[in-house]
Amino acid sequence: MKQNAKLNIVLMGPPGAGKGTQSELLVKEYGILHISTGDMFREAIAEKTPVGLKAASYTNAGLLVPDDVVIALVKERLSKPDCAQGYLLDGFPRTIPQAEALRELTKEIGRPVQAVICLKAEPSILIERIVSRRVCPTCGASYNLLSKKPKVEGICDNCGGKLVQRKDDTRESFATRLDAYQKSTAPLIDFYKKQGILGEVDGLQDIDAVFGDIRKILERS
Numbered sequence: 224m225k226q227n228a229k230l231n232i233v234l235m236g237p238p239g240a241g242k243g244t245q246s247e248l249l250v251k252e253y254g255i256l257h258i259s260t261g262d263m264f265r266e267a268i269a270e271k272t273p274v275g276l277k278a279a280s281y282t283n284a285g286l287l288v289p290d291d292v293v294i295a296l297v298k299e300r301l302s303k304p305d306c307a308q309g310y311l312l313d314g315f316p317r318t319i320p321q322a323e324a325l326r327e328l329t330k331e332i333g334r335p336v337q338a339v340i341c342l343k344a345e346p347s348i349l350i351e352r353i354v355s356r357r358v359c360p361t362c363g364a365s366y367n368l369l370s371k372k373p374k375v376e377g378i379c380d381n382c383g384g385k386l387v388q389r390k391d392d393t394r395e396s397f398a399t400r401l402d403a404y405q406k407s408t409a410p411l412i413d414f415y416k417k418q419g420i421l422g423e424v425d426g427l428q429d430i431d432a433v434f435g436d437i438r439k440i441l442e443r444s
C-alpha cells in the first residue's frame with residue numbers, strides 16, 4: 224500500500240492496547256479519516272443529543288452500547304463524502320452483528336475493509352495503561368503519564384487543551400470493558416482471519432515499533 228493510497232482499515236484491540244495512539248499516527252501518515260465510535264459517543268453525550276442520552280449509561284459503566292444504536296451512527300458517518308479519502312475505524316466493529324453490518328455498509332458505498340489490525344496485549348499491563356491515560360477533550364489526543372507524557376503537565380501538546388481522565392478509565396470499569404472485549408469482540412479475530420484480512424501486532428512494544436509493524440501489514444495489503 225503506497226503512502227498516499229486510499230486505505231480503508233479497522234483497528235481493534237482490548238481497552239488500553241494503544242488504538243488511540245496508533246490512530247493518531249495512521250491518520251498523520253496516510254491522511255485517512257479517523258472514525259472513532261467512542262469519540263462519537265463522548266461528543267454526543269457532552270452535547271446531550273438523542274444518541275448521547277441513549278449511550279451514556281452504557282459508556283459510563285464500560286458496557287457496550289446496543290448494536291442498533293452503534294450501527295445507525297456508523298451508517299450515517301460512512302455515508303458522508305469525506306470517506307472517499309479512506310477511513311480508519313477505531314473501536315468499531317465490536318460484535319459479530321456489527322461486523323456483518325459493516326460488511327454490508329461498506330459494500331453499499333463501494334469501499335470494503337482492506338485490512339483489520341488487531342493490537343494484542345496482556346490484561347495485567349492494560350490496566351496500568353488505562354488508569355494512567357489522560358486525553359484531550361478538545362482535539363482527542365491521547366497521553367499516558369507513564370509512557371507518553373505531555374510536554375507541560377496537564378496540557379495538550381497539540382492544541383493547549385486541558386487534559387482529563389476519561390470517566391470509564393477506572394479499575395472497576397476496566398474489568399467490565401475487558402470482559403465485553405473477551406466475550407463480544409475477540410470472536411472478530413476468527414471472523415476476519417477467515418476472510419484473510421487480519422493482521423496481529425504485539426501492542427506491548429514501544430509506540431514506534433507497534434506503528435512499524437502496522438505499516439508492514441498495510442504495505443502487504
Ligand code: AMP
Nearest residue numbers: 260261281282286287288293314315317
Ligand atoms: P472507546 O473509546 O473505543 O474505548 O469506547 C468507549 C465506550 O463507547 C465503550 O466502552 C462503549 O460503551 C462505547 N462504544 C464505542 N464503540 C462501541 C461499539 N462499536 N459498540 C458498542 N459500544 C461502543
